[in-house]
Amino acid sequence: MIESLWGVLPEALQTTVIIVAKIVAIMVPLMLTVAYYTLAERKVIGFMQVRIGPNRVGPRGLLQPIADALKLMFKEIILPTNANRFLFIIAPVLSITPALAAWAVIPFNETWVLADIDASILYILALTSFGVYGVIIAGWASNSKYALLGAMRSAAQMVSYEIAMGFALVGVLIAGGSLNLGDIVQAQSGSILHWFWLPLFPLLMVYLISGIAETNRAPFDVAEGESEIVAGFHVEYSGMTFAVFFLAEYANMILIAALTAIMFFGGWLSPFQGIPLLGEPSLFWFLLKTAFFMFCFLWFRATFPRYRYDQIMRLGWKVFIPITIVWLLVVALAVVVELPWWFD
């Protein structure tokens, strides 16, 4: 019955339905992860600071994200006086769109990828660079000096760290010999020692730290800087508009974690490759690696004090960019001489 109905549909409609189903299959788990990531953050930081964390809503506080989401949905969206109405509303949308659209090219295992395009690293770079507009427009449209200051800080920081991040990705694509994320994972096949974290270790460090700076997370969260500029670019936002900014920040953190796992830690490949059963590549390994880097984000937030603004700029321009340029030369040389183990 269902099969015959399916066959009646025109072919264009069939592909559309399949693609939409795939998008839903990525978005729903992603949104649930974002919701529970906020709970995990409060629990993990609570544990690190010897507190209990949220434990009132549901068993062990497990329903807390649902309660938070309901609260945010029913709160009033307040428009500041003389704010630009259209830009004020569109800013959170602009910040979440690239955070979600980037997931289209993330390979979950050999076959599970929504769009297996040739230039997926370029696509990711282009989209993450677009994310800064949500912040800038929010800061400007709010008609508030704190929001504008936060937006300025954030824009300068994101543009500076994008350069180091882009150079780190250039190193990955030289080592992997491809712009396609799936091919880059396949190039790391072998064992845990064949993964790119070892030959590209300086780039891994630069990428991870720039990733934290790009997502405006502690210790680089001067864009929010609650002790100086209240909450930075989203100080005027309330209710659902604020929630969307929040969603975008967490979706971006998960994205950076997933990309680190793919580009430096072999994605879906098993660390015990060669051993039966345990050495099988699977989605499970990818999720485990991503979860570890997601935990690192929380760990860093609980550990490091906030950077001073001029030190952030110094780190980005005067430390990271020279490191990446030097290591790019090293990697290019290693590829040319076909250094055994990784590039032969």
Place this chain on the structure above:
Amino acid sequence: MAFDTLVFYVFAAVLVFAALRVVTCRNPVHAALFLVLAFLNSAGLWLLLEAEFLAMTLVLVYVGAVMVLFLFVVMMLDVNLTEMRAGMRRFAPLGLGVGVLLLVEMALIVRSSAFSADQVGDPVRHAADYSNTKALGSVLYTDYVYAFEIAAVILLLAIIAAIALTLRKRPETRYQDPARQVSVRREDRVRLIKMPAEKRG
């Protein structure tokens, strides 16, 4: 109408609208944002032409970096519309003249035989595994390597010149030296003095 023709017309229409708004907008921030919209739509058009490398770099470089810095500056400006309109009558003939000149030049070039449609031929559809990035890279680094290198050196020169022009040490500005900051020890800043209590109780 084929689907990609429809997509082309949507992108093209939004592009023309956005480009018009860039020059007609009163508010410079809005104008800059319309320019971003125009860039995004032209990236879409390039994607339709299978030039994915150019499309992505347009978004990455112009939308992601150049326009952010533009907005950065424009947002800081205190725009006074009446003041901006003051010189309008005086500068209008000059602007009009330059505009007409540019239009005539562009018309001459576009209508010349080198740009006519029969010179270029129909674009070839490539298979899904065709890599535009790879094709572009191999041409840039083999056939056009000298031109490419010269362009790179000129850009580098421009960067160094810009830095050299703006870099000046002012004696009254105080700079921080991070190396000295981190090497400070406790003894340099705190002096503990032992002294007897002054008040006896």
